[in-house]
Amino acid sequence: MEEDFPFHSTLFDYLLTLLGLFLYLLDVCLDIWTAVSFYQDGAYGYLAVLIFLLLGSSVLLQVFSWLWYSDVLDKLETGVEKCVNRHRLIKPVHVLQLGVCFRYAGVVEISTYSFLRQTDHFSENVALSLNFDLQMLRLIETFSESAPQLTLMISIIAHRGNLELITGIKTLVSAAAIASSIVAYHRCMRAFLPEQRQLGWTSSFVYFLWNLLLIIPRVTALAFFFSVLPCYIIAHFLSVWMLLVLGAWSQKTDFMENQYWEWLYRAAVGLIWYFSWLNVAKERSKEKSIVYYVIMGLDTMVLLGLWCWMVVDQAGCLNTFDPYIVIPVLLGLYIFGIGLRMIYYRWLHPKCLESEIAEPHKPEDMGREAACYMVEDTSPEPAPPTQPITGVHKRTRTMAVNFFS
Structure with missing residues (x-):
C-alpha cells in the first residue's frame, strides 16, 4: 500500500x-444588502423571490454538507x-446555516x-x-443561488x-463569477492528475471563456422571458427541471451513499x-x-422568441433592448461558446479511459497520482477482492472518472 504524502x-x-x-462572506453581505434595498424600494415581490432563492439554496447546501459529514464523524482530521x-455542535452549526463556513475553516486550517511547512x-x-x-x-450554490439571482x-x-453602464458591468461581473x-471545480478535478497535467493558464482561460459565453445567453434568455411572462x-x-432529473436518473448516477439521498x-x-452542463456519467459523455x-x-x-413576440410592439423596451439586435448577439455568443468548447476538448482537456483510473485499495490511497495511470496485471493469480471505497473518496473518484472520460 502506498503511503499518504504531505500536502x-x-x-x-x-x-x-x-x-x-x-x-464567500462578501457574497453573503451583498445578498443581505440587496434584500434590504428591495425592502426599502417597496419591491416586495422581488424581495420574496430573492429570500426564497437564498433560503432554498442555503438549506440545500446544509443538507448535503451534513449528509457528507454524518458518515465520517469519527474520522475528522482538522482541529476545527x-x-x-467533540462538543456535539456539528448538527447545530448546519441548522444555523453555517456548514459552508465551517468547511472553509477546515480548508483554511x-x-x-x-x-x-508543518506538513506532518x-x-x-x-x-x-x-x-x-x-x-x-x-x-451547487452557484446554480441554486448565484445563477437564479x-x-x-x-x-x-x-x-x-433601462440599462446603465455600472449596472451592465455588475451583471457581467456576476456572470464571470x-x-x-x-473553473474552480475544474481545478479541483485536475488535482487528481499527475503534476505535468495540471490546469495551465491557457486552458484555464479557454475553459472560463467558453463557460461564460454559454452562460450569458442562457441566463439572459431566462431573464427576458421572466420579465414579460413572470408567471x-x-x-x-418545473417542466424542464423534472425532465433533467429523469435524465440524471437514466444515467444511473452513483454519487451518494444512500439510494434515497441519490435522488x-x-x-x-x-x-x-x-x-x-455537468458530466455525471462516464458512458458516451460526448454524445x-x-x-x-x-x-x-x-x-x-x-424563450427569446417568446420575449421578442411580447415586446415587439412596446416601443419603450426597444430603446434599450431591441430584439432584432439582442437575439442575434446572444445566439452568436452561444455558437462561439460551443466552438471554444470544441477547441478545449479537442486540444486542452486530458482524457483518461476508465481502465486508466486507479481503483484505490483503501481510502487513504486516494491521492493525486491515483487519478490516471495504466494498470498492468502481472500477477499469475487473480488479485484478492478489495474493500469498496466509500464517503468522500467514492465521491471524488466517481466525479474524476466522469470528468475525464
Whole structure:
C-alpha cells in the first residue's frame, strides 16, 4: 500500500483559499444588502423571490454538507472539525446555516499548516477530500443561488427597460463569477492528475471563456422571458427541471451513499443542467453533451422568441433592448461558446479511459497520482477482492472518472 504524502501549499494557493473565504462572506453581505434595498424600494415581490432563492439554496447546501459529514464523524482530521464534533455542535452549526463556513475553516486550517511547512499534520488526501466537498458545495450554490439571482437582476433591468453602464458591468461581473466557480471545480478535478497535467493558464482561460459565453445567453434568455411572462417561468422551470432529473436518473448516477439521498443529488444535477452542463456519467459523455447543448440551444431560442413576440410592439423596451439586435448577439455568443468548447476538448482537456483510473485499495490511497495511470496485471493469480471505497473518496473518484472520460 502506498503511503499518504504531505500536502504542500504555495503562497498563491494559500492566498486563493483566503480569497475564496473572503468572497464567500462578501457574497453573503451583498445578498443581505440587496434584500434590504428591495425592502426599502417597496419591491416586495422581488424581495420574496430573492429570500426564497437564498433560503432554498442555503438549506440545500446544509443538507448535503451534513449528509457528507454524518458518515465520517469519527474520522475528522482538522482541529476545527474535531473541536466542534467533540462538543456535539456539528448538527447545530448546519441548522444555523453555517456548514459552508465551517468547511472553509477546515480548508483554511490545512492551508495554513501547509503554508507554514508543518506538513506532518495533514496528508494531501485529506486536503483534496476537504477541498473537493467544499468545491462541490460551491458549485451547487452557484446554480441554486448565484445563477437564479443573476437571472432575477437581469429581468428587473429588462422590465424597467433601462440599462446603465455600472449596472451592465455588475451583471457581467456576476456572470464571470459563475464561470469562475466552474473553473474552480475544474481545478479541483485536475488535482487528481499527475503534476505535468495540471490546469495551465491557457486552458484555464479557454475553459472560463467558453463557460461564460454559454452562460450569458442562457441566463439572459431566462431573464427576458421572466420579465414579460413572470408567471410562466415557474412552469418552464418545473417542466424542464423534472425532465433533467429523469435524465440524471437514466444515467444511473452513483454519487451518494444512500439510494434515497441519490435522488437529492439528481435533483441538484437537474438544477445545474438547467443552466450549464455537468458530466455525471462516464458512458458516451460526448454524445450526451451534444444532445444537451442542442436541446438547451433550442429552449433558449424559444424563450427569446417568446420575449421578442411580447415586446415587439412596446416601443419603450426597444430603446434599450431591441430584439432584432439582442437575439442575434446572444445566439452568436452561444455558437462561439460551443466552438471554444470544441477547441478545449479537442486540444486542452486530458482524457483518461476508465481502465486508466486507479481503483484505490483503501481510502487513504486516494491521492493525486491515483487519478490516471495504466494498470498492468502481472500477477499469475487473480488479485484478492478489495474493500469498496466509500464517503468522500467514492465521491471524488466517481466525479474524476466522469470528468475525464
